[in-house]
Amino acid sequence: MPSDLPRFFGFGASRATPRGVISLLNRYQRALLYVGGAVTSLVLLAATGVMLSSQVRDYVAERQAEFNARKALLHLELFVRQGSARINIFHEEGAWERRARAPQSLVDAFAAHEGRLVLPSNKDFPPMLLLGDLSAQRPADSFAQYLGLAEEVGYRSAAYTKTLTLHSSYFYAPDLRFLAVVPAPAAADLFERHGARTTEDLLQRIAPPELGDLSDPAVVARLRDSGTAVWLPPAVSPFTGETVLRLAQPGFHDGKPFVVLVNDYPLDIITAHLSNERHDEASMFVDPSGRVIAETHGPSGTEGLQARALQLSQPSLAANGATLQYRDGLFTLRAPIADADWTYLYAFSWRTIASELGLRFALYAGAMLLLIAFVWAALLLLDRKVFRPGYARSQRIVESENLNRTMVATTPSGLALLRYPSGEVLLQNQVMQACTDNARPEDPPLPQRLLRLYDDAPGAPEWLPDLELPVTLASGEVTELLVSVVRTKYQGSDVLLCNFSDITTRKNAERALESAREAAHQANHAKSAFLAMMSHEIRTPLNAIMGNLELLQRSPLSAAQNERLGAVTSSSTALLGIINDILDFSKIESDQMRLESIRFDLADTARQVIAVFTPLAQAKRLALDCVIDDALAPHHLGDPTRLRQLLMNLLSNAIKFTDTGDVLLEVYLKDDADPASPVVIGVSDTGIGMTAAQQKALFEPFTQADSSIARRFGGTGLGLALCRRLAGLMGGDIQVVSSPGKGSTFLVTLPLPAAPALPPRAPAPPATGADTAAPAAHILVVDDHPANRELVKMQLEALGYTSDQASGGLQALDLFARRRHDLIITDINMPGMDGYTLARALRAQGSRVPIVALTADVAVRERERCESAGIDTALIKPILLDTLDQTVRQLTLRDPEATPSAGARRQDIAQGTLPASVHRPLAQSLADTAAAIRAALDAGDTAALGAGLHSLRGAFALIHEAGLAADCVAMETQLRDADLPALAQAFERFEPAARAALARRAPEGAAAA
Incomplete structure (x- = not known):
C-alpha cells in the first residue's frame, strides 16, 4: 500500500490528531457562518437598492407610455379633423368645374338682401350667413357658383359641427369678395365688431394671416404642394370672441385657389390630452419659437416647473415616439405633433415620484430590515442548534472511521480511490490489488484503464455506473469486470471512486443466449425465405394451369366436363389465394413488403368490397350493410390495394362464421370534430363469436380459434394474422370485441391523412374519327418454354390480339427489327439473353415500345430491377385474361370503352355488339x-x-x-x-x-x- 495515503484515514505517520482536525474544522465553519451572514445582509441591501431603482425606472417608463398614449390620441383627434377638411376640399376641387349655378331664386334673394343673406337650413342644423360685395361690375349672378357651393357645404358643415365638436366653420373666396359662415352670426354685429364696411374689409381683418398672401405665386405653390389642411396657432374667434384652434385649407382648380376653408375648434380638443393630475408636473404645447400655446397645471402651482422644463429641454426630437431626458432633477418628455409644427412637452420631478411611490419605498425598506433581522436570528439559532451538536457528533464519527476503513479493505468487490486526473492510487483494497497484480504485464495498469472509463465531457454525469471492462490475465484468460466510477472531492482534490465486480460468468451466459437468439432469428429468416421461394416456384406451373383452365372455360364442353372444370378452377383459385396470403405474410416477416402512398377514394373502396361480397351474403340470406361517415375526406393517401385486402379478409371471415343475421361494415372518423383524426374501420357480425381464450391466439399465424374451426369452416388461419401485420405496416392497429354466440366486432384504426385537393383538370380534347376505332394490337411474346409461349398466344387470341413468338432475346430482337409491334411480353429468366438484357437492348436502340415482364417473383427488388431495365410493368403469375387485357389496353392506350373497328370487332367480344x-x-x-x-x-x-x-x-x-x-x-x-x-x-x-x-x-x- 502506498506510504503517502491520506493521513486522515490513519495511513502513515501524522503529527495532527483527528480530534485537532475536527476542532479546526469547527472554527472554520463558525467563521464561515458569520461571514456568510454579513455577506447576505449586504446582498439584501443591494437587492433592495436594485428593486427601488427598478421601481423608479418602471414609473418613468409608465409616464413615458402614458405620454405616448396621450400623444397618439391627440394625433387621432387632429387626423380625423384634418381628414374631414381634406375630404370637403377634395370633393369641391373635383366638382368645382362642373358645379351647377345656385337656383335663380337663391341668386335673386342674395341680390335682394344686397349680398347679406342668411341661408335657411334644416331645423336640426344651424343656418349659414352669406356675405358678398355686390356692385355693377360684380352683380349677384357672378356669385352664383359660390352660392351653389354654400348651399351644398351648409348641410355638410352643420353635420361636422355636431360630430366633430366644430365651433364654427367658414369659407371665403381668395379675392376676399365672398364669405360663408356656419353658424350664422348677426351680420351687422359682425361688421361693427371688426370696424368693416365691406366683405373685403371684413376678410382682411379675420382671414388667417398665417396662410400668407394668396396672390403670391410662391405662397400658392407652397399650399398646393402640401396638399393637406394646416393647423394654425390658437387665436380669438372673429365670430364668438372665444379662443379657438383653427384648421385651414385652400382648394385649387387649374393650379389656382378658388376657396379657403377655415374650421374653428374649441381649444379643449388638445388641452384635454395634457396631464394635470399629479403633484409637481407640467404639460404644455410649444411652438417653434418656444412660446407656450396651450398648457395645464397640476393640483399645486407649477409655474416654476414649467419655466425649468422650457429652459432645460433640448430642441432635438425623436422621429417616432417621445424623447426622454433627465437634467438637474427634472424628467422631460418631448414629441412633435404631426402636421401642426408644435411640440408636446411634459415634465415631472423627483417630488412627483416621491408622492406616488413613497409608501411603496417605505414598505420595501421595512421588509428588507425585517429580512436581515430574520437572517441573523436564523444564523444564531443554526450555530447553537446545528454546529455545536455537529461538532460533538464529529468526535464520534472519528471513532468509527477505523471500523469503516477495515470494512473497505475486506469487501469482496474491488475498490480504489484515484486522484483525478493523474490516476495516482490513493486507496485500494485487497481485491483491487490482486486484480492489478494478476493482469497481463504488457497491458496498461488497471488504475489507468479505470481512469480512461470516466467521461470528462461537459455535461457528463458524475456517476457512471454499469461500465464493462475486460481484463486479460497473465494466464491468458479474460475476466469481465462491471465497473462504477464516481467523481467526488477528497481533502480538496478531485478523485474518482472506482468499484468493480467480476461478471465473467454472467457475460458467458449472455453470449450463449445471444448465439441462441441469433440462431433462432436465422431459422425464422430461413423459414420466411423458404416460404417466399416455394410460393415463387409454385406460381410458374400454376400460371400454366390457371391460364389453360380459363381458356378451357371458353371452349364448348359437356355438362360433366363443365362441372369437373369448375371444381378444378375453384381449387386452383383457392390455392392461389393461399399462396398469396403465405407470400404476403412471408414478405412482411422478412421486411420486404413496401406500401404505396397514393390518392384514393376510401368510401368508394369500401363500396367496391361490399359489392364483391353481396352475392355471397345473399346466398347465405345475410343482410350485408355498409355505413360511410359523411365527415370522411373525398380522398385519402395510402395503399388502396392493401386496404382492400384487409377489408376482404375481415368481411370474408364475418360472412363465413355467420349463418343468420347480418354483417355490417362501418367507416368513420375516430373524432368527427378533427379532420386529421384517424380512420376507424369496423366489421361486425352476428356469428358464432369467440371466448376470451380463443381471442388471445386469434392473430397468431396458422392458428384458429380451436381445432373444430378448420374442420367446420376450412381456412389456413392466416387471414387475421395478415390483417394485423398489414394494419401495423400502415401505422395502425386492430382490436376485437366478441362473445360466444353473440357475434364479433373487429375495429381497425388507421392514420390515413386526407389528400390535398387537385387542381381542376383541363377538358379532354374531342375525339376524332381515328380515335374511336383503334386496330387490334400486335404483340411480340418472348419465352424460352414453348408451352408458356403457346399459352400466352392463346390468351391473346381469346382477347382479340395478334402475336409473334420468340424463343429467346436474340430472336426477339430480330423479329422486332423486321415487323412493327405494339407491345412486348417477355419472360424474365431465360438462357442466353434474359428479359432484363432484352429490355436494355431495346431501350438502347431508342425504342419506346411498352414492355411487360412475366415473373413469379413478387419481391420488391424484382420490381426495382424491372424499372431500372426500362420495363414498364411486371405481371405476377398466374396471369388471367382480365388482367392481361387491362394491361395491354392501358399500355397501348386503347380505351376499354371505345367502339372497336371492323377488324377488331370480329375478335373482341368483351363489349358492344357480338359477332x-x-x-x-x-x-x-x-x-x-x-x-x-x-x-x-x-x-x-x-x-x-x-x-x-x-x-x-x-x-x-x-x-x-x-x-x-x-x-x-x-x-x-x-x-x-x-x-x-x-x-x-x-x-x-x-x-x-x-x-x-x-x-x-x-x-x-x-x-x-
Missing part, C-alpha cells in the same frame, strides 16, 4: 341450358344444375357480362347450400336479364333466342 358467330350459339346455348336447369330443378338433379350454372357463368364471363356471371356464382353457392327454392327464384330473375343482355348486344338483323 353473329358468337351471338347465335350463345343465344341457343342460353335457351337449351335454361330448359335443362328447369328440368333439373323439377327432378332435384344437383349435378345437372351445377353443370348448367357453370356453363352459363363461363359463357357470360367470356363476353364480359360481369353482373350475370356474378349472379351465376351466387346461384352456385345456393346449390352448394342445398337451397333449391331460393335458387329457383334467383333463376327466374336471371333468365330475363340474360335474354335482355343478349338482345342488347345482338348483331343487326338478329334477335336473342
Whole structure:
C-alpha cells in the first residue's frame, strides 16, 4: 500500500490528531457562518437598492407610455379633423368645374338682401350667413357658383359641427369678395365688431394671416404642394370672441385657389390630452419659437416647473415616439405633433415620484430590515442548534472511521480511490490489488484503464455506473469486470471512486443466449425465405394451369366436363389465394413488403368490397350493410390495394362464421370534430363469436380459434394474422370485441391523412374519327418454354390480339427489327439473353415500345430491377385474361370503352355488339341450358344444375357480362347450400336479364333466342 495515503484515514505517520482536525474544522465553519451572514445582509441591501431603482425606472417608463398614449390620441383627434377638411376640399376641387349655378331664386334673394343673406337650413342644423360685395361690375349672378357651393357645404358643415365638436366653420373666396359662415352670426354685429364696411374689409381683418398672401405665386405653390389642411396657432374667434384652434385649407382648380376653408375648434380638443393630475408636473404645447400655446397645471402651482422644463429641454426630437431626458432633477418628455409644427412637452420631478411611490419605498425598506433581522436570528439559532451538536457528533464519527476503513479493505468487490486526473492510487483494497497484480504485464495498469472509463465531457454525469471492462490475465484468460466510477472531492482534490465486480460468468451466459437468439432469428429468416421461394416456384406451373383452365372455360364442353372444370378452377383459385396470403405474410416477416402512398377514394373502396361480397351474403340470406361517415375526406393517401385486402379478409371471415343475421361494415372518423383524426374501420357480425381464450391466439399465424374451426369452416388461419401485420405496416392497429354466440366486432384504426385537393383538370380534347376505332394490337411474346409461349398466344387470341413468338432475346430482337409491334411480353429468366438484357437492348436502340415482364417473383427488388431495365410493368403469375387485357389496353392506350373497328370487332367480344358467330350459339346455348336447369330443378338433379350454372357463368364471363356471371356464382353457392327454392327464384330473375343482355348486344338483323 502506498506510504503517502491520506493521513486522515490513519495511513502513515501524522503529527495532527483527528480530534485537532475536527476542532479546526469547527472554527472554520463558525467563521464561515458569520461571514456568510454579513455577506447576505449586504446582498439584501443591494437587492433592495436594485428593486427601488427598478421601481423608479418602471414609473418613468409608465409616464413615458402614458405620454405616448396621450400623444397618439391627440394625433387621432387632429387626423380625423384634418381628414374631414381634406375630404370637403377634395370633393369641391373635383366638382368645382362642373358645379351647377345656385337656383335663380337663391341668386335673386342674395341680390335682394344686397349680398347679406342668411341661408335657411334644416331645423336640426344651424343656418349659414352669406356675405358678398355686390356692385355693377360684380352683380349677384357672378356669385352664383359660390352660392351653389354654400348651399351644398351648409348641410355638410352643420353635420361636422355636431360630430366633430366644430365651433364654427367658414369659407371665403381668395379675392376676399365672398364669405360663408356656419353658424350664422348677426351680420351687422359682425361688421361693427371688426370696424368693416365691406366683405373685403371684413376678410382682411379675420382671414388667417398665417396662410400668407394668396396672390403670391410662391405662397400658392407652397399650399398646393402640401396638399393637406394646416393647423394654425390658437387665436380669438372673429365670430364668438372665444379662443379657438383653427384648421385651414385652400382648394385649387387649374393650379389656382378658388376657396379657403377655415374650421374653428374649441381649444379643449388638445388641452384635454395634457396631464394635470399629479403633484409637481407640467404639460404644455410649444411652438417653434418656444412660446407656450396651450398648457395645464397640476393640483399645486407649477409655474416654476414649467419655466425649468422650457429652459432645460433640448430642441432635438425623436422621429417616432417621445424623447426622454433627465437634467438637474427634472424628467422631460418631448414629441412633435404631426402636421401642426408644435411640440408636446411634459415634465415631472423627483417630488412627483416621491408622492406616488413613497409608501411603496417605505414598505420595501421595512421588509428588507425585517429580512436581515430574520437572517441573523436564523444564523444564531443554526450555530447553537446545528454546529455545536455537529461538532460533538464529529468526535464520534472519528471513532468509527477505523471500523469503516477495515470494512473497505475486506469487501469482496474491488475498490480504489484515484486522484483525478493523474490516476495516482490513493486507496485500494485487497481485491483491487490482486486484480492489478494478476493482469497481463504488457497491458496498461488497471488504475489507468479505470481512469480512461470516466467521461470528462461537459455535461457528463458524475456517476457512471454499469461500465464493462475486460481484463486479460497473465494466464491468458479474460475476466469481465462491471465497473462504477464516481467523481467526488477528497481533502480538496478531485478523485474518482472506482468499484468493480467480476461478471465473467454472467457475460458467458449472455453470449450463449445471444448465439441462441441469433440462431433462432436465422431459422425464422430461413423459414420466411423458404416460404417466399416455394410460393415463387409454385406460381410458374400454376400460371400454366390457371391460364389453360380459363381458356378451357371458353371452349364448348359437356355438362360433366363443365362441372369437373369448375371444381378444378375453384381449387386452383383457392390455392392461389393461399399462396398469396403465405407470400404476403412471408414478405412482411422478412421486411420486404413496401406500401404505396397514393390518392384514393376510401368510401368508394369500401363500396367496391361490399359489392364483391353481396352475392355471397345473399346466398347465405345475410343482410350485408355498409355505413360511410359523411365527415370522411373525398380522398385519402395510402395503399388502396392493401386496404382492400384487409377489408376482404375481415368481411370474408364475418360472412363465413355467420349463418343468420347480418354483417355490417362501418367507416368513420375516430373524432368527427378533427379532420386529421384517424380512420376507424369496423366489421361486425352476428356469428358464432369467440371466448376470451380463443381471442388471445386469434392473430397468431396458422392458428384458429380451436381445432373444430378448420374442420367446420376450412381456412389456413392466416387471414387475421395478415390483417394485423398489414394494419401495423400502415401505422395502425386492430382490436376485437366478441362473445360466444353473440357475434364479433373487429375495429381497425388507421392514420390515413386526407389528400390535398387537385387542381381542376383541363377538358379532354374531342375525339376524332381515328380515335374511336383503334386496330387490334400486335404483340411480340418472348419465352424460352414453348408451352408458356403457346399459352400466352392463346390468351391473346381469346382477347382479340395478334402475336409473334420468340424463343429467346436474340430472336426477339430480330423479329422486332423486321415487323412493327405494339407491345412486348417477355419472360424474365431465360438462357442466353434474359428479359432484363432484352429490355436494355431495346431501350438502347431508342425504342419506346411498352414492355411487360412475366415473373413469379413478387419481391420488391424484382420490381426495382424491372424499372431500372426500362420495363414498364411486371405481371405476377398466374396471369388471367382480365388482367392481361387491362394491361395491354392501358399500355397501348386503347380505351376499354371505345367502339372497336371492323377488324377488331370480329375478335373482341368483351363489349358492344357480338359477332353473329358468337351471338347465335350463345343465344341457343342460353335457351337449351335454361330448359335443362328447369328440368333439373323439377327432378332435384344437383349435378345437372351445377353443370348448367357453370356453363352459363363461363359463357357470360367470356363476353364480359360481369353482373350475370356474378349472379351465376351466387346461384352456385345456393346449390352448394342445398337451397333449391331460393335458387329457383334467383333463376327466374336471371333468365330475363340474360335474354335482355343478349338482345342488347345482338348483331343487326338478329334477335336473342
